[in-house]
């Protein structure tokens with residue numbers, strides 16, 4: 001067994017590669033200077049005795065929106081404390097709240113905690129309208145300027161009541177600013193016209209990072225996280241990075257993979273930290289391209305695994321038909337052949353046997369989740385066209401995750417062992 005006393009040859013500060021915003025908080029986000037400048041302009045009226053402007057921040061996941069807003073509002077709070085300006089920020093995480101009602105209860109709780117200290121219960125059993133009035137009463141009691149940051153507001157779905165009411169507050173004693181953050185473009189576009197005309201008047205978009213930006217982000221985090229890794233001179237860019245524990249191609253490769261996908265900094269960080277973990281596990285003193293590739297395959301396996309496990313039993317059965325076909329070298333496979341297998345499976349595990357049309361729908365859903373590839377091909381002269389399906393993930397990963405479903409495990413085992421017998 002390994003000892004906790006073992007010296008770490010790679011890490012200096014293990015948290016600095018952690019993508020979770022609370023575990024490691026970079027002091028600045030140079031790639032977001034323009035966006036944070038726009039946010040600054042929206043909040044600047046506070047420093048001039050005026051009312052902050054409401055803002056809607058939009059951008060895909062992992063673009064520094066949450067952290068950027070935190071940095072800017074903390075900077076403002078420090079300024080306010082230094083200058084005896086009454087400023088209160090309420091950060092409300094909307095994830096997990098599927099209604100305006102739930103977000104309002106969180107907001108009232110937070111505002112009460114400002115007045116009475118931590119540990120106040122959420123209000124229960126009130127109507128939405130009453131909760132809005134309660135929130136406004138609390139704000140009037142607190143006074144000064146209040147900033148309400150609503151992160152991941154898309155969680156509230158179609159019920160955007162809170163976004164309609166908050167920007168319309170008519171307070172005597174308090175100035176209120178609302179900052180909404182979302183990574184869901186559809187949600188932003190679906191907002192009620194009145195909401196968009198108030199909250200969305202100032203919209204700040206965090207566009208996805210490109211590979212060069214990601215390289216510099218990862219290089220800065222690597223300097224903090226790893227031993228014998230530093231910048232030569234003043235430039236905090238990849239070009240100035242010197243490291244005895246990272247081979248030159250590691251950061252460019254992590255950045256390229258993340259940029260290729262969605263430009264998500266979190267994804268780049270996850271890949272880099274998993275590569276370092278792998279090197280550590282293999283007792284290697286230098287992290288190389290091969291660790292990155294293995295780490296990427298591992299992350300991919302986990303992601304695919306999670307998505308297979310989250311499917312319904314019927315979709316899992318549909319997937320299993322293609323997995324079996326792939327294992328037997330019968331892919332791309334025609335829908336009619338797959339349907340035959342499906343009927344057999346349903347009989348074996350005593351599941352509802354859906355009609356052929358519904359089965360096709362399940363296959364198409366699996367195509368949309370990226371687990372299958374669909375093609376339209378000719379059946380031969382005069383026989384028309386048909387859909388064929390191929391597996392987009394490895395059969396091993398599919399078998400492994402399908403067998404985790406108690407209802408399917410025996411069936412999957414039989415199909416796997418059947419294959420083994422036939423290859424003996």
Ligand SMILES: Nc1ncnc2c1ncn2[C@@H]1O[C@H](COP(=O)(O)OP(=O)(O)OP(=O)(O)O)[C@@H](O)[C@H]1O
Pocket residue numbers: 018019020021024025026028029030031032059060061062063064065066067068182183217265266269
């Ligand atoms: N420019 C940057 N420099 C350094 N780290 C960054 C940068 N941008 C993002 N990060 C890091 O990436 C991770 C994700 O950032 P953050 O949570 O702010 O993204 P987000 O856009 O709010 O994503 P989501 O919409 O998924 O909540 C954090 O660890 C953050 O510190």
